[in-house]
Amino acid sequence: MLDAIYDANIGSYLGMPVYLSNGKMFGTVCAIDPEPYAFNDQEIEAIERLSSLVSVILENATRSSYDEYNDKLMRLEKLALLGQLSAGLAHELRNPMQSVRGFVQLLFEDKKEEHYRDIVLGELDRINDLVSDFLLVTQPTAPKRxxxxxxxxxxxxxxxxxxxxxxxxxxxxxxxxxxxxxxxxxxxxxxxxxxxxxxxxxxxxxxxxxxxxxxxxxxxxxxxxxxxxxxxxxxxxxxxxxxxxxxxxxxxxxxxxxxxxxxxxxxxxxxxxxxxxxxxxxxxxxxxxxxxxxxxxxxxxxxxxxxx
Ligand SMILES: Nc1ncnc2c1ncn2[C@@H]1O[C@H](COP(=O)(O)OP(=O)(O)OP(=O)(O)O)[C@@H](O)[C@H]1O
Ligand SMILES: [Mg+2]
Incomplete structure (x- = not known):
């Protein structure tokens, strides 16, 4: 160790550890002089401050990229789950909806009831659109350019x-x-x-x-x-x-x-x-x-x- 210090031409060394919030030491902030030198109180204080600053910066940097990563992961998981759900849902909903549509058209033959028929058909179309929307989010079709x-x-x-x-x-x-x-x-x-x-x-x-x-x-x-x-x-x-x-x-x-x-x-x-x-x-x-x-x-x- 002493040889290494000698080879590195270190005459004086002032180091302050950088700790993360979990108590682990990340590294050291240090000042090195090739000549032997007694660091004064102001310089020691400056290194102390620098070490706390580095620890805050490191903490923020790791936290935000971790949060971002977690966010992305959550979105992907949500989408994967949605993918499975919507494919099943689309299948289960579309078939009965098609037959309901057919019967509704047959049922409302009376002209006076046309208004009700249109409401029911309109609502069925809305459900159909919603199912298509689900599918588009979770299983997007490649654009036909x-x-x-x-x-x-x-x-x-x-x-x-x-x-x-x-x-x-x-x-x-x-x-x-x-x-x-x-x-x-x-x-x-x-x-x-x-x-x-x-x-x-x-x-x-x-x-x-x-x-x-x-x-x-x-x-x-x-x-x-x-x-x-x-x-x-x-x-x-x-x-x-x-x-x-x-x-x-x-x-x-x-x-x-x-x-x-x-x-x-x-x-x-x-x-x-x-x-x-x-x-x-x-x-x-x-x-x-x-x-x-x-x-x-x-x-x-x-x-x-x-x-x-
Ligand atoms: N121009 C805007 N001004 C203010 N807030 C907006 C604007 N555009 C989007 N938002 C916000 O983003 C949210 C999501 O928008 P998004 O269009 O995905 O869903 P939505 O409008 O709530 O529902 P829908 O699926 O019917 O469009 C909205 O609920 C609203 O809070
Ligand atoms: Mg919207």
């Missing part, structure tokens, strides 16, 4: 959701700010993502007049970005980490599957989806990979804005 103009998909979706927005007294504006919108996507899956995000924005609970702004833009040659901004209550910091967790919902009657499905779909398309809390409201940013730029892109009008 076709070349599309994203602007068309966004415009169609906004038109589809417009009546819902009006019902909630929410005004939607759409700005198409880029000619680069050629993507290879599964149209119905991307529409589903947009519907989920737009529905959340419409339901975001704004005190005054609700506003939802959609912007389609590009900031580079690789990705087209859809930004959906609402002026609702925002996502509380305490739950932002749980967004996308299957069945996590703060809404009465919410299934908590909307964003979980959306994250899966965007992941399958090699895109990104992020959530930002703004001054007032939430911004959802969806990025999708762009296809090669086409010559006709330049002919497309830029900066189109629509109000709905």
């Amino acid at each position: 076709v070349d599309h103009d994203l602007k068309q998909i966004v415009t169609d979706t906004v038109e589809f959701i417009e009546s819902e927005a009006t019902l909630h007294n929410v005004e939607i504006t759409l700005s198409l700010k880029t000619p680069k919108t050629h993507v290879s996507v599964d149209e119905s899956q991307i529409k589903q993502v947009l519907i989920n995000v737009l529905k959340n924005a419409i339901e975001a609970g704004c005190k005054e007049k609700g506003k939802v702004d959609i912007e389609v833009n590009t900031y580079n040659d690789h990705e087209v970005v859809i930004e959906v901004t609402d002026n609702g209550s925002g996502i509380p910091i305490s739950i932002i980490g749980r967004i996308g967790e299957p069945f996590f919902s703060t809404k009465e009657g919410g299934t908590g599957l909307g964003l979980s499905i959306s994250q899966r779909i965007i992941q399958e398309h090699k895109g990104t989806i992020r959530f930002e809390n703004g001054e007032d409201g939430t911004k959802v940013i969806i990025g999708l990979p762009l296809l090669e730029r086409k010559a006709s892109d330049d002919e497309l009008p830029v900066r189109e804005s629509y109000a709905y």
Whole structure:
């Protein structure tokens, strides 16, 4: 040991152990001088402080990555369990529902009862949609990709959701700010993502007049970005980490599957989806990979804005 110290040319050494909260020693923070030297009280105190600081930093670093890992594991376990459950559930529910549907149509032959028939059929369709949603979260189908103009998909979706927005007294504006919108996507899956995000924005609970702004833009040659901004209550910091967790919902009657499905779909398309809390409201940013730029892109009008 003395030889090692001699070889390392250590004249004086001041070391302070770094302990973790479980009492285990992690290592030592030390100061070394090649000359013999008597460290003074101030220097000893500084090393002591440094050692406590390192112990806090280490503790935080290991804890947050451990928590993150645990979170991911819990999500995966939940999804695996859901996968098994939903496959069975879908099978068990769909067959009897099909026969109920048939009998309901036969039963309500009287014109006066058409209204009741429609209610029952509507509810059956809702159950069917829910079962499909379960399946999509847990056993997503690979996207059937076709070349599309994203602007068309966004415009169609906004038109589809417009009546819902009006019902909630929410005004939607759409700005198409880029000619680069050629993507290879599964149209119905991307529409589903947009519907989920737009529905959340419409339901975001704004005190005054609700506003939802959609912007389609590009900031580079690789990705087209859809930004959906609402002026609702925002996502509380305490739950932002749980967004996308299957069945996590703060809404009465919410299934908590909307964003979980959306994250899966965007992941399958090699895109990104992020959530930002703004001054007032939430911004959802969806990025999708762009296809090669086409010559006709330049002919497309830029900066189109629509109000709905
Ligand atoms: N734009 C938003 N503003 C505020 N909170 C939001 C917004 N979008 C999502 N959230 C929060 O995220 C949660 C999960 O959203 P998600 O769409 O997955 O489920 P949901 O809307 O509750 O139910 P549903 O399955 O019917 O969509 C919501 O319950 C809400 O708390
Ligand atoms: Mg939702």
